[in-house]
Amino acid sequence: MxxxxxxxxxxxxxxxxxxxxxxxxxxxxxxxxxxxxxxxxxxxxxxxxxxxxxxxxxxxxxxxxxxxxxxxxxxxxxxxxxxxxxxxxxxxxxxxxxxxxxxxxxxxxxxxxxxxxxxxxxxxxxxxxxxxxxxxAVAQPGILGCVAPDSLARQDIQRGIEVVQALGCLDIGQGCVVQNGLVLAVEAMEGTDRMLARAGECHQPGAGGFW
Incomplete structure (x- = not known):
């Protein structure tokens, strides 16, 4: 450098x-x-x-x-x-x-x-x-843990990408939580930790979930 x-x-x-x-x-x-x-x-x-x-x-x-x-x-x-x-x-x-x-x-x-x-x-x-x-400390592309996303998780991931891109264009936040295609929470001024806490309160019955 x-x-x-x-x-x-x-x-x-x-x-x-x-x-x-x-x-x-x-x-x-x-x-x-x-x-x-x-x-x-x-x-x-x-x-x-x-x-x-x-x-x-x-x-x-x-x-x-x-x-x-x-x-x-x-x-x-x-x-x-x-x-x-x-x-x-x-x-x-x-x-x-x-x-x-x-x-x-x-x-x-x-x-x-x-x-x-x-x-x-x-x-x-x-x-x-x-x-x-x-x-x-920068994450590399690929699976970081031992659990690979299934087809449902991949759909949630794609939905999350679309939501975050829209948030970024409006300069609102950098994160969201999606479960079974449903956006449970988006990040705004409160920050990531509070977004995750709020998403936990909105968790839907069943599998799925991505943030």
């Missing part, structure tokens, strides 16, 4: 993936600095790595830290709930970025993320996907 020589900045939400990306980047000989978002990132996960906890609206502090630590590549990883504009309380730089985001603030996650990537690029950073560091 012909990447820049600078460090890797990780903008971290919850879960273990930010630390895993940090470990993989360090193994590639890259320096690492993590910005953990207050209320989302887990300090115990970030503790072994150079990091600082920053509130979401403090964009000026984030950019200053990333430049100070000579980060050229950025990875955005880990779940974050989208805050309301009222609760964000942006600093001066944050307000400037919000103005540059414009209508993307009211778009779905994909539209907002695309706008953020564009703005971070304008600030001199290159946004990388986590899979570029965690290639071993």
């Amino acid at each position: 012909s990447w820049a020589v600078g460090g890797v900045g990780i903008l971290a939400g919850g879960g273990p993936l930010p630390a895993q990306v940090a470990e993989a980047a360090r193994a590639q000989g890259r320096s690492v600095f993590i910005i953990g978002f207050d209320g989302f990132a887990e300090p115990e996960q970030l503790a072994p790595w150079p990091h600082e906890m920053v509130r979401l609206g403090a964009a000026g502090r984030m950019l200053s830290l990333l430049h100070t630590h000579k980060c050229s590549d950025l990875v955005l990883i880990g779940p974050i709930r989208r805050p309301s504009l009222r609760s964000l309380c942006p600093d001066t730089e944050g307000a400037r970025i919000l103005a540059r985001l414009g209508r993307a603030l009211f778009a779905g996650d994909d539209g907002l993320l695309a706008a953020l990537v564009r703005i971070l690029g304008e600030e001199g950073f290159t946004v990388r996907g986590a899979h570029e560091f965690l290639s071993a």
Whole structure:
């Protein structure tokens, strides 16, 4: 990979993936600095790595830290709930970025993320996907477990693909649950875990089910 020589900045939400990306980047000989978002990132996960906890609206502090630590590549990883504009309380730089985001603030996650990537690029950073560091964590095509889908499951899978493609076009969500051709739940702002919980409550008698 012909990447820049600078460090890797990780903008971290919850879960273990930010630390895993940090470990993989360090193994590639890259320096690492993590910005953990207050209320989302887990300090115990970030503790072994150079990091600082920053509130979401403090964009000026984030950019200053990333430049100070000579980060050229950025990875955005880990779940974050989208805050309301009222609760964000942006600093001066944050307000400037919000103005540059414009209508993307009211778009779905994909539209907002695309706008953020564009703005971070304008600030001199290159946004990388986590899979570029965690290639071993990317699922390969084919059957992952020991149970192959039967014809009914394949029909549910095809139905699920159609539903998710429609959701993606509308920038609503990235998942759904289908049983016997019936869509039990689709993912929206609540996230995958809550979608799965809701689908469990709607489970129909009999076999089948795909998400």
